[in-house]
Amino acid sequence: MIKALSYWVSTHTRQILVLVLVLSALAAVSIYNPVERAWHLDIDASVDRLLPASHPDRDFYEQTRRLFGGDDVVILALSGIDVVSEQGLQTIENLTHALRALPQLRQVQSLATVSNARNRDGFLDVDVFTRMPVDSEQARHQLRADLSNNALVNRHLVSADGRLAAFVLSAREDPSTLFADGEFERQIRQLAADAAPQARVLMTGAPLVKSALTQAVVEQLRFTTPVIFALVAGILLLAFHNLRSVIMPTLTIMVALLWTLGIVAASGISLNLVSSIVPPVVITLGLAACMHVVSEFHVVRRRVDDKLSATRQALQNIGLPLILTSVTTAAGFLALLLNPLPAVREFAVFAATGVAVTLVLTLTFLPAMLSMVDCAGPSPDAPGARLFRWAAEQLAAFSLRFRHPIIFAGVACLLFGLISATGIRVGTGYVSGFAPDHPVRLDYEAINQQLGGANPFSIVLEGFVPDTFVEPDILTALEALQAWLDMQPEVGTTQSLVDHLKLINRSFNDGDPRFDRIPESRSEIKQLLLFGGGNALNGLVDKRFATTQIVVRARVEDSAAIKQLIDRIDERLARLPRRLEATVTGNTVLVTNTVEDIASGQWLSVGVAAIIVYIILSMLFTSWRVGAMALMPNLLPVAVYFGTLGLFDISLNPTTSLIACIVLGVAVDDTIHFLVRFNAEARARADEKGAVAAALRSVIRPVTFTTIALCSGFLVLCFSELQNQVQFGALAAFTLAVAWFTDVMFTPALSSGVRIVTLWDVLRLDLGEDPQLSIPLLKDLTSRQARTFALLSDLQEVDAGTRVITEGDDADDVYVIVDGELKAWVERDGERRDLATMRRGAVTGEVGLFGSKRTANVDALTPARLLKFNGSDLENMRQRYPRIAATIYRNLNLIQAQRLVNTTRMVQ
Numbered sequence: 001m002i003k004a005l006s007y008w009v010s011t012h013t014r015q016i017l018v019l020v021l022v023l024s025a026l027a028a029v030s031i032y033n034p035v036e037r038a039w040h041l042d043i044d045a046s047v048d049r050l051l052p053a054s055h056p057d058r059d060f061y062e063q064t065r066r067l068f069g070g071d072d073v074v075i076l077a078l079s080g081i082d083v084v085s086e087q088g089l090q091t092i093e094n095l096t097h098a099l100r101a102l103p104q105l106r107q108v109q110s111l112a113t114v115s116n117a118r119n120r121d122g123f124l125d126v127d128v129f130t131r132m133p134v135d136s137e138q139a140r141h142q143l144r145a146d147l148s149n150n151a152l153v154n155r156h157l158v159s160a161d162g163r164l165a166a167f168v169l170s171a172r173e174d175p176s177t178l179f180a181d182g183e184f185e186r187q188i189r190q191l192a193a194d195a196a197p198q199a200r201v202l203m204t205g206a207p208l209v210k211s212a213l214t215q216a217v218v219e220q221l222r223f224t225t226p227v228i229f230a231l232v233a234g235i236l237l238l239a240f241h242n243l244r245s246v247i248m249p250t251l252t253i254m255v256a257l258l259w260t261l262g263i264v265a266a267s268g269i270s271l272n273l274v275s276s277i278v279p280p281v282v283i284t285l286g287l288a289a290c291m292h293v294v295s296e297f298h299v300v301r302r303r304v305d306d307k308l309s310a311t312r313q314a315l316q317n318i319g320l321p322l323i324l325t326s327v328t329t330a331a332g333f334l335a336l337l338l339n340p341l342p343a344v345r346e347f348a349v350f351a352a353t354g355v356a357v358t359l360v361l362t363l364t365f366l367p368a369m370l371s372m373v374d375c376a377g378p379s380p381d382a383p384g385a386r387l388f389r390w391a392a393e394q395l396a397a398f399s400l401r402f403r404h405p406i407i408f409a410g411v412a413c414l415l416f417g418l419i420s421a422t423g424i425r426v427g428t429g430y431v432s433g434f435a436p437d438h439p440v441r442l443d444y445e446a447i448n449q450q451l452g453g454a455n456p457f458s459i460v461l462e463g464f465v466p467d468t469f470v471e472p473d474i475l476t477a478l479e480a481l482q483a484w485l486d487m488q489p490e491v492g493t494t495q496s497l498v499d500h501l502k503l504i505n506r507s508f509n510d511g512d513p514r515f516d517r518i519p520e521s522r523s524e525i526k527q528l529l530l531f532g533g534g535n536a537l538n539g540l541v542d543k544r545f546a547t548t549q550i551v552v553r554a555r556v557e558d559s560a561a562i563k564q565l566i567d568r569i570d571e572r573l574a575r576l577p578r579r580l581e582a583t584v585t586g587n588t589v590l591v592t593n594t595v596e597d598i599a600s601g602q603w604l605s606v607g608v609a610a611i612i613v614y615i616i617l618s619m620l621f622t623s624w625r626v627g628a629m630a631l632m633p634n635l636l637p638v639a640v641y642f643g644t645l646g647l648f649d650i651s652l653n654p655t656t657s658l659i660a661c662i663v664l665g666v667a668v669d670d671t672i673h674f675l676v677r678f679n680a681e682a683r684a685r686a687d688e689k690g691a692v693a694a695a696l697r698s699v700i701r702p703v704t705f706t707t708i709a710l711c712s713g714f715l716v717l718c719f720s721e722l723q724n725q726v727q728f729g730a731l732a733a734f735t736l737a738v739a740w741f742t743d744v745m746f747t748p749a750l751s752s753g754v755r756i757v758t759l760w761d762v763l764r765l766d767l768g769e770d771p772q773l774s775i776p777l778l779k780d781l782t783s784r785q786a787r788t789f790a791l792l793s794d795l796q797e798v799d800a801g802t803r804v805i806t807e808g809d810d811a812d813d814v815y816v817i818v819d820g821e822l823k824a825w826v827e828r829d830g831e832r833r834d835l836a837t838m839r840r841g842a843v844t845g846e847v848g849l850f851g852s853k854r855t856a857n858v859d860a861l862t863p864a865r866l867l868k869f870n871g872s873d874l875e876n877m878r879q880r881y882p883r884i885a886a887t888i889y890r891n892l893n894l895i896q897a898q899r900l901v902n903t904t905r906m907v908q
């Protein structure tokens with residue numbers, strides 16, 4: 001199949017190039033439509049994408065949102081002003097007016113919209129806070145007291161020290177869309193700056209964080225893509241020392257990226273926070289694949305004169321390993337489909353698509369270019385090449401000498417990794433995802449500190465019966481719960497129906513502080529709420545007083561911290577009166593719960609990826625035992641990765657949860673390359689120890705360069721604005737470096753005691769049906785032994801008319817006819833005499849093996865396949881597989897004896 005492909009590619013170069021051009025144009029149009037002048041590749045970094053599309057918790061949250069309005073408000077704050085002053089209050093009032101004039105906003109809450117009830121000379125004086133008198137020290141003192149006594153404004157709309165005023169903005173339409181491009185935010189900031197030129201303007205809220213995340217992702221793609229490409233070119237130049245060998249792979253990778261993004265755009269799914277790392281992944285993996293192809297081409301080109309046959313040969317050598325390594329890499333990605341997060345699943349599909357596209361291009365487009373343009377590799381005597389050879393020798397010697405300690409250390413690492421992995425925490429923060437000096441984070445933290453927390457969620461209490469929440473004992477339970485919540489260190493502020501009720505009660509009682517409590521009777525409560533509640537109540541209790549919510553604003557944002565808080569709250573909620581059902585909900589809560597699922601999803605994905613890789617390796621090496629051995633060096637880096645997380649207390653987040661599967665899928669490539677080469681060398685040398693050195697020598701260069709390429713590709717992500725991308729980049733590079741180390745130390749140590757037969761050797765060798773029965777030389781061998789014998793020999797194809805043996809030659813090759821027809825003949829006295837016609841199973845050339853000159857000519861009558869071996873092959877076999885060798889020698893004797901009998905019979 002690969003052979004057919006290699007011929008097809010080398011004879012259809014032009015067609016391939018044209019097809020690639022056309023498809024690339026299509027991909028480009030799918031990404032950017034020049035007619036509509038619109039980009040179709042969307043980026044949506046919103047938290048929503050991390051949530052399962054449909055889930056009971058999510059449905060509940062949506063229901064709550066419909067009932068009480070969303071928690072995705074934007075908070076605008078003026079910091080560094082004196083709220084309790086003529087000028088301060090005027091500024092707040094002016095800005096509130098300006099904001100209210102904006103048609104995009106549904107509601108603006110500020111000190112200019114919340115009323116204060118005050119008993120003045122026996123009269124109830126109700127007016128908004130900004131209208132309170134501040135003309136005397138006493139008046140200002142009074143206002144300060146009012147502000148701090150009012151649970152609805154204190155640390156919601158004004159900071160405790162009175163130096164910050166907040167404006168809570170609710171959008172008319174979907175706030176995420178409204179704030180998406182940052183234009184509306186700029187407009188608001190401008191209004192604020194105009195209203196209070198001396199103040200520091202702060203803004204925060206989920207819609208802003210989301211838009212900043214999206215912008216950071218766009219920035220990152222804009223920055224990392226060219227940087228990684230520059231790096232790719234640099235590494236290729238370093239590895240291959242010539243320009244053509246740089247341009248062709250780079251072009252291939254560019255096309256692969258273009259196609260992948262074209263497919264993403266055509267799918268209509270936007271890139272999210274996690275899948276935005278698909279481009280760097282596709283580029284770096286593409287580089288690794290291209291390097292293997294070009295390296296192989298260089299090696300073959302040194303032996304073969306014309307570029308066309310060199311391409312063909314290189315493709316034949318590298319085709320199958322390339323397909324297999326792509327399959328294992330894709331398997332690693334696809335195992336991530338088991339992750340509960342849609343964002344991660346989308347990454348899995350797009351990354352696997354990228355691998356498939358890259359495979360197609362490295363098998364067609366790249367060879368097509370190579371066969372047209374040609375390029376030379378670095379000289380094998382270049383200092384770099386010599387250095388690699390030297391390193392390979394040293395490593396091989398070391399790993400053979402310390403074989404047992406190395407294996408022991410590897411197993412110890414594996415166990416250690418697994419043990420410390422049990423302590424891994426999961427967690428993610430969106431704001432803390434930004435660098436500490438990022439404006440989004442600075443504003444968030446300033447507001448978080450000066451007001452009561454900036455991360456809202458709610459506790460929904462359902463009584464199911466109308467008027468549940470006008471009953472004094474129920475409201476007292478609510479008050480106690482709220483007091484408990486306020487004591488939790490993670491909680492900034494809380495707001496509930498009780499706060500309102502107490503305020504109304506007080507203002508209806510002439511502002512008397514003694515009435516700052518829940519009234520005693522049900523009817524009184526209901527009356528107060530109905531008459532004094534107003535709009536503000538809509539967000540806290542439903543019209544039937546059957547469902548209410550306590551809005552909690554947390555100071556923490558990291559999902560691990562939120563999780564702890566929620567767990568504690570859940571315990572406390574169990575102590576509420578039986579009639580109430582309480583649920584903690586909110587965007588933060590949903591994200592936290594899903595992120596918690598990452599851990600279980602992670603084990604499942606890694607487990608499945610490992611099983612798939614194990615099955616592929618076992619098939620490849622036709623043995624479960626060898627498969628297990630080949631899997632070991634790949635589990636090791638994963639174990640080290642988990643161990644590192646556990647040891648340094650790094651929490652797993654949606655992005656870093658990809659690493660284990662990616663590394664498993666990628667690291668196995670190097671193991672396959674090493675073991676395949678080791679297998680070939682072991683076969684040729686009949687010496688596993690020598691084969692280790694030889695195999696290392698030939699793979700260390702490509703494996704090292706691909707690792708350098710992969711690591712530097714991932715390290716570029718460390719320049720991202722987003723901390724989780726930085727963490728991903730650093731950890732992925734680290735783990736791949738560990739994988740490299742394992743492959744040059746642990747794999748050689750492990751394999752030096754194992755005999756390997758690779759699948760493609762077996763595939764290539766088709767001995768026909770029942771070789772042991774139909775080929776006398778293989779008589780009494782088991783099928784595995786027969787295959788081993790065949791693998792130690794050479795399978796040759798000859799055309800009709802080929803002279804296989806010439807009389808009188810000195811040669812010791814023996815041929816077994818697998819299929820076809822051969823004729824032995826001699827020429828005596830100018831006359832041709834036919835000796836025998838031989839078919840499947842016959843052996844010829846055995847006389848030469850035992851030291852005599854060839855006794856006859858042997859020609860192929862038809863195209864034939866011959867299994868060829870010689871004295872040194874048999875000697876190899878005698879050392880490595882004495883049993884097989886003994887049987888073969890015996891069979892050879894039998895065949896010779898039979899031939900003698902036949903010849904004697906002819907003479908008689």
Ligand SMILES: Nc1ncnc2c1ncn2[C@@H]1O[C@@H]2COP(=O)(O)O[C@H]2[C@H]1O
Pocket residue numbers: 805824835836843844845846847848849853854855856857858899903
């Ligand atoms: N009389 C014969 N009948 C069948 N095979 C023969 C005969 N003579 C020679 N051959 C085969 O022809 C081969 C020529 O090379 P060898 O002498 O190495 O081994 C020889 C035998 O395998």
